[in-house]
Amino acid sequence: MTLTIRPITGLDELDLFNRLPYQLNDQIATDFAAGRRHAHWLWVALRDDRLTARVAFWSRPGDPEPMVIDVFDVDREQDLDDGVRLLERALSTVRGRPEFTRFLPPDWRADPGPAELRMRAVEALGGRLFVERLRLHWPATAPLPPSRGRLTFREPHGADELIDLMTRVMTGTLDAHGRDELTRRPAGEAARAQYHEELLRYPSPREWWRVGELPDGTPAGFVLPAHNGYHPVIAYIGVVPEARGRGLVDDLLAAGTRLLAEQGVPHVRAATDVGNTPMAAAFDRAGYRVFERQIDMVWS
Structure with a gap:
């Protein structure tokens, strides 16, 4: 099967890009409207009509260059090389090498395979883990944090x-x-x-x-x-x-x-x-x- 690597043509191909699941899929169309994404920043690797990998850059609204890579997925273990080649090609089209960031479940190390597959692809191009962060949530139904009145x-x-x-x-x-x-x-x-x-x-x-x-x-x-x-x-x-x-x-x-x-x-x-x-x-x-x-x- 022939490997094709290219950016998507526009919002008409968003369904193709979103074939691989991730929580950010639902906000990509909104990001287009807000100027955080552009079609030439969303890349796909295809084997015939199968999506084997994808990459997306993100910026603050109106920035001419992307700030981060916030979507990078490889479909299967055997698609790792496709992912590396896709990432390398996409990076060659932007200035510098934007940081790669990924949201993961709190217990992601219980099943590290999917995350490690992406990390291996990034590492193959010279990337390294910089930091792991906690993402935190306070619901409005929770009690308000107490104020001690010291300030x-x-x-x-x-x-x-x-x-x-x-x-x-x-x-x-x-x-x-x-x-x-x-x-x-x-x-x-x-x-x-x-x-x-x-x-x-x-x-x-x-x-x-x-x-x-x-x-x-x-x-x-x-x-x-x-x-x-x-x-x-x-x-x-x-x-x-x-x-x-x-x-x-x-x-x-x-x-x-x-x-x-x-x-x-x-x-x-x-x-x-x-x-x-x-x-x-x-x-x-x-x-x-x-x-x-x-x-x-x-x-x-």
């Missing part, structure tokens, strides 16, 4: 204050992406880039963002409730180094969750690295539960 909350006093706080919380960060970013540029530069390239692009009001102050008016940290275009989220939360060790992250997380709950949202989503055990514990105390895991792979 008072207000909106940030403009971009400069928030960027300064973001810069400070990067000291000693346990976040793998943050630590990696610090190997390439100073904390202030990284914080400013994240503020402008990520945080300002959330479609939700910036008036939701909160700085938590100690009784003497000193900022202890911040929490940024937001909507990412799919779900209400805790986009960012941080405690400045000198205020750590007091459990103040619980107050910040409670404030962010309560603010979103007041908007009438059905749930709140969040994520943290498996290795960031203090943050994972804070989410657990607040009633967030792990509903998925996520693996991120980068290129050596």
Whole structure:
């Protein structure tokens, strides 16, 4: 059987692309409308009319280059080579090599075969596991996280204050992406880039963002409730180094969750690295539960 590797022609071939199951299938058409995907970013490998592998890139709305590979599937073990060849061809058409990210069941290691098949294909092209993350869910039917009243909350006093706080919380960060970013540029530069390239692009009001102050008016940290275009989220939360060790992250997380709950949202989503055990514990105390895991792979 002849192997054909090509991008899809458009939404008319979305059913073909979605022959392999994954939870993101249902949102791909919406992503097209929002400018997060384009037909030339969705690739298929075909043996006659059988879909043996597929790849999709994703970006924030309007970006000219993709940010991540968020769909990569190989149908069967014997299709691994097709998957490698497809991935290599698709990567050759974009700038750089976007990170590969995949959502997995919480207990994925009980049946690791499907995930490991994708990982082997990525590794064949020089990829490696970068971090595993916990994806967290708080349902609006759950009790609100308790507020201990140790902090008072207000909106940030403009971009400069928030960027300064973001810069400070990067000291000693346990976040793998943050630590990696610090190997390439100073904390202030990284914080400013994240503020402008990520945080300002959330479609939700910036008036939701909160700085938590100690009784003497000193900022202890911040929490940024937001909507990412799919779900209400805790986009960012941080405690400045000198205020750590007091459990103040619980107050910040409670404030962010309560603010979103007041908007009438059905749930709140969040994520943290498996290795960031203090943050994972804070989410657990607040009633967030792990509903998925996520693996991120980068290129050596």
